[in-house]
Amino acid sequence: MKGLAHENYFAHPTRLVNHHKRAKLMNQFSESDDLRHKMEREKAQHREALIDKSSHDIAQMTADENQALICELQVHQIELIMQNEELINTQQNLRKSQNDFERIYDLAPIAYLTLSQHGLIQQANKAATALLNQPLTSLLSQRFEKFIHIDDQDAYYLFFRSLQKEQSSTHLITRITVPNHASYEPHCHGLDFYQCSPNECPHNRTMTYLELTGVIDNRETDEPTIYLALKNVTSYKVLEDTLACLNNKQADRIKVQQTDLIIHRQLLSATTAELQQSYQTSSELKNTSTHIFNASSEGIVMLNLLGVIESTNTTACLLLGYDEAELLGIAFNQLLMSPLFTESSVSLLLQDNQDSISSSYKVEGRHSNGTIVPLSLSLVIFTLNQINHFAVVIRDNSLRLRQEQHEKEHLAEIAHMTRLSLIGSMGSGIAHQVNQPLTAISNYSQACIQLIKAEQPDLTKLREVLTKTYEQTQKAGKIIHRMKDLASQRTTSRSMTSINALIENASNFYAYECYHHNINVTLDLNPNIPNIAIDSVQIEQVLLNLIKNAMDALKEQLSESDKSISIQTQLNNGLEVRIKDNGPGLTDLQKEKILMPFYTSKASGMGMGLSISRSIIEAHGGTIYFNSKLSFGTTFYFNLPINGEQL
Amino acid sequence: MKEMVSTATVYVVDDEVDLLDSISILLNTLGLNVKSFTSAEAFLKNYRPSESECLILDVMMPSMSGLDLQTVMLQRV
Numbered sequence: 001m002k003g004l005a006h007e008n009y010f011a012h013p014t015r016l017v018n019h020h021k022r023a024k025l026m027n028q029f030s031e032s033d034d035l036r037h038k039m040e041r042e043k044a045q046h047r048e049a050l051i052d053k054s055s056h057d058i059a060q061m062t063a064d065e066n067q068a069l070i071c072e073l074q075v076h077q078i079e080l081i082m083q084n085e086e087l088i089n090t091q092q093n094l095r096k097s098q099n100d101f102e103r104i105y106d107l108a109p110i111a112y113l114t115l116s117q118h119g120l121i122q123q124a125n126k127a128a129t130a131l132l133n134q135p136l137t138s139l140l141s142q143r144f145e146k147f148i149h150i151d152d153q154d155a156y157y158l159f160f161r162s163l164q165k166e167q168s169s170t171h172l173i174t175r176i177t178v179p180n181h182a183s184y185e186p187h188c189h190g191l192d193f194y195q196c197s198p199n200e201c202p203h204n205r206t207m208t209y210l211e212l213t214g215v216i217d218n219r220e221t222d223e224p225t226i227y228l229a230l231k232n233v234t235s236y237k238v239l240e241d242t243l244a245c246l247n248n249k250q251a252d253r254i255k256v257q258q259t260d261l262i263i264h265r266q267l268l269s270a271t272t273a274e275l276q277q278s279y280q281t282s283s284e285l286k287n288t289s290t291h292i293f294n295a296s297s298e299g300i301v302m303l304n305l306l307g308v309i310e311s312t313n314t315t316a317c318l319l320l321g322y323d324e325a326e327l328l329g330i331a332f333n334q335l336l337m338s339p340l341f342t343e344s345s346v347s348l349l350l351q352d353n354q355d356s357i358s359s360s361y362k363v364e365g366r367h368s369n370g371t372i373v374p375l376s377l378s379l380v381i382f383t384l385n386q387i388n389h390f391a392v393v394i395r396d397n398s399l400r401l402r403q404e405q406h407e408k409e410h411l412a413e414i415a416h417m418t419r420l421s422l423i424g425s426m427g428s429g430i431a432h433q434v435n436q437p438l439t440a441i442s443n444y445s446q447a448c449i450q451l452i453k454a455e456q457p458d459l460t461k462l463r464e465v466l467t468k469t470y471e472q473t474q475k476a477g478k479i480i481h482r483m484k485d486l487a488s489q490r491t492t493s494r495s496m497t498s499i500n501a502l503i504e505n506a507s508n509f510y511a512y513e514c515y516h517h518n519i520n521v522t523l524d525l526n527p528n529i530p531n532i533a534i535d536s537v538q539i540e541q542v543l544l545n546l547i548k549n550a551m552d553a554l555k556e557q558l559s560e561s562d563k564s565i566s567i568q569t570q571l572n573n574g575l576e577v578r579i580k581d582n583g584p585g586l587t588d589l590q591k592e593k594i595l596m597p598f599y600t601s602k603a604s605g606m607g608m609g610l611s612i613s614r615s616i617i618e619a620h621g622g623t624i625y626f627n628s629k630l631s632f633g634t635t636f637y638f639n640l641p642i643n644g645e646q647l
Numbered sequence: 648m649k650e651m652v653s654t655a656t657v658y659v660v661d662d663e664v665d666l667l668d669s670i671s672i673l674l675n676t677l678g679l680n681v682k683s684f685t686s687a688e689a690f691l692k693n694y695r696p697s698e699s700e701c702l703i704l705d706v707m708m709p710s711m712s713g714l715d716l717q718t719v720m721l722q723r724v
Contacts, residue, residue, distance in 0.1 A: 436663055443669030450676035465672055472665060515707045 036083075043076070111230035117216075117223055119143050119160060131208070131230060133178050144228070149175035149207070159212065163226060169215045173233065176208050188242055194249045209237035299394030305350075307332045307341030310389065319375070319396050321368035332392065337364040337372060349381060350388065362397065374398050408492050411615050412538075416489045418608045419541050423487055425548060430483060432512035437476035444469040485537050492538065496531040499539070499575060499640070503567055506543040510551055519554050520564040521547075529569050532642055534620055539640075542613040542624075546579045546636050549609065553583030553634065574622070574642045580635040586628040594626070613638075656697060659683040660690045660716065661705035670703065687711035691719070 111128035159172040190196035211231040218224030299316030333339035374397035628634040661667040684690040704713030
């Protein structure tokens with residue numbers, strides 16, 4: 001019976017489990033065993049006493065004694081039968097639990113392997129065959145290490161060694177060469193975050209990872225057996241690898257970003273330094289311009305396009321008698337007697353001022369104390385931050401006007417003085433000019449006498465002649481009046497005057513003298529020249545002076561060659577008057593000094609003529625200049641602006 | 648002055664219109680036949696010699712003066 005049980009035990013594949021099971025069963029029956037052993041011991045003694053008897057003894061035994069022996073043998077027989085039944089019963093129980101374990105073993109989700117001490121596979125459950133992807137028959141007697149990934153062979157060897165040595169359970173995580181059929185392909189975040197390419201990913205996601213847990217059992221036999229539990233940890237490992245990979249990539253990226261940040265910070269600090277530098281420069285510039293702005297002797301006001309004051313300098317405040325704070329934000333028009341900035345004037349200014357040429361205005365300003373201040377404004381449009389502004393430069397004309405008035409009076413005095421000397425030189429011309437109407441009057445009056453003498457006077461004719469006489473007296477009177485004007489000390493006054501008429505008059509004064517010196521005077525006057533606002537006496541003085549100079553130059557000529565003066569007017573840079581002679585021309589020294597006061601080449605001259613002429617022309621906003629070439633003659637030009645506004 | 652009627656012509660040449668006019672009127676009122684010209688050139692152009700005539704010339708005239716005209720007229724005689 002015992003031998004059968006033993007054989008069964010070895011024949012069964014799940015020896016490990018059965019070993020434990022049997023121990024448990026033994027335990028279950030231990031009490032009845034003790035009792036049985038006790039009885040068996042008593043009976044054995046009794047039996048030995050019987051069995052020790054030889055066959056001879058048995059032959060000599062009595063019938064009673066035989067009867068007793070048979071009876072005892074029968075008891076033993078019954079006893080043995082009972083024991084046998086009991087054993088069969090136990091065997092059935094054992095087989096039943098063995099079947100249970102076989103099912104559990106094969107249905108276990110974790111793969112189990114039984115290895116020999118040399119690492120040969122001796123047994124595998126269904127999970128193990130599935131994991132290693134081979135049928136049980138081909139797995140048996142194969143070395144398990146064959147399945148271990150080549151890189152993990154060393155680790156497996158150490159694991160196996162420590163299992164044999166330590167005699168206790170040991171863990172190892174390893175890879176096997178069997179492909180991962182679960183096709184575990186989680187969506188890797190690296191594809192999104194780091195633009196990883198699935199083809200270039202270094203992680204082999206088809207690899208199977210196992211966690212091996214092993215124990216060794218060498219209690220039963222001399223040859224120890226190794227039991228391995230194989231847990232598939234692929235998904236966990238893949239996740240772990242992916243995480244590690246992502247962490248590395250993130251760390252790399254952070255490093256790159258950090259480097260970028262450092263570079264950016266450096267750039268930023270460089271830019272900041274630059275900005276600070278330029279801010280400093282611009283603030284210095286601003287300070288400088290503010291100083292200039294405030295130190296300007298002329299008022300400066302900045303306006304927006306609506307004519308509202310945005311800033312002013314101190315001079316502007318002084319001119320109008322306000323504090324700067326009072327002026328800011330108010331309309332510039334409020335400071336003027338009549339508004340300058342209207343919608344139409346602003347749009348006109350914007351059109352005309354594209355090239356930021358300043359426009360000038362003469363206006364009357366309203367001082368804070370109520371007085372009216374004559375102002376002249378220069379307007380410039382400028383663009384700041386793509387917005388147009390007006391810069392208004394304000395000049396106090398009351399001061400300027402006073403100065404100008406003073407200068408004019410001064411000029412008038414000197415002009416008068418020089419005019420008197422001019423008149424002195426015009427004596428014969430004046431006489432001739434006055435003489436003509438007087439002669440005409442004389443003739444007309446004699447004619448009248450003749451007409452009256454007639455028996456029947458022709459009154460119509462008489463009236464006609466008397467009218468002509470009257471006209472001649474008027475003409476003579478005008479000449480006298482003009483002489484008086486020239487000779488008198490008078491304040492300047494401007495009126496619209498024909499420059500051509502002035503030239504004709506002036507040339508008439510010298511016509512007589514010119515004739516006597518064989519000088520041919522020609523006039524070439526442009527009839528399109530408009531009347532302009534001038535002081536006619538002063539301009540006539542200039543004309544007389546220039547004609548006289550030309551005449552004097554020609555008088556010096558001894559030769560009998562043609563001497564001529566030509567006077568021309570034309571429209572050129574305003575109005576231009578040209579007085580040309582073909583006299584001896586000027587030396588370089590004369591050219592240099594001729595316009596300066598007190599310079600003269602004439603014995604009787606004061607040297608003031610040209611100097612005062614220049615002052616008069618300049619006071620009229622014009623210019624005077626000359627061209628001269630030795631032995632070819634001299635030409636004097638002067639220009640006067642036609643626009644009366646600008647005078 | 649006694650008024651006389653004559654066929655003689657007085658030629659007056661003067662560039663000064665007012666003087667020319669006044670002289671012409673005066674001579675006319677005296678009963679003379681007067682022809683007036685404002686320049687020597689105009690006179691020469693229109694002059695037709697006759698039996699008796701008189702020339703009154705202004706000396707000072709532009710281009711041809713009275714003296715020049717006199718010279719021309721003397722040459723023609």
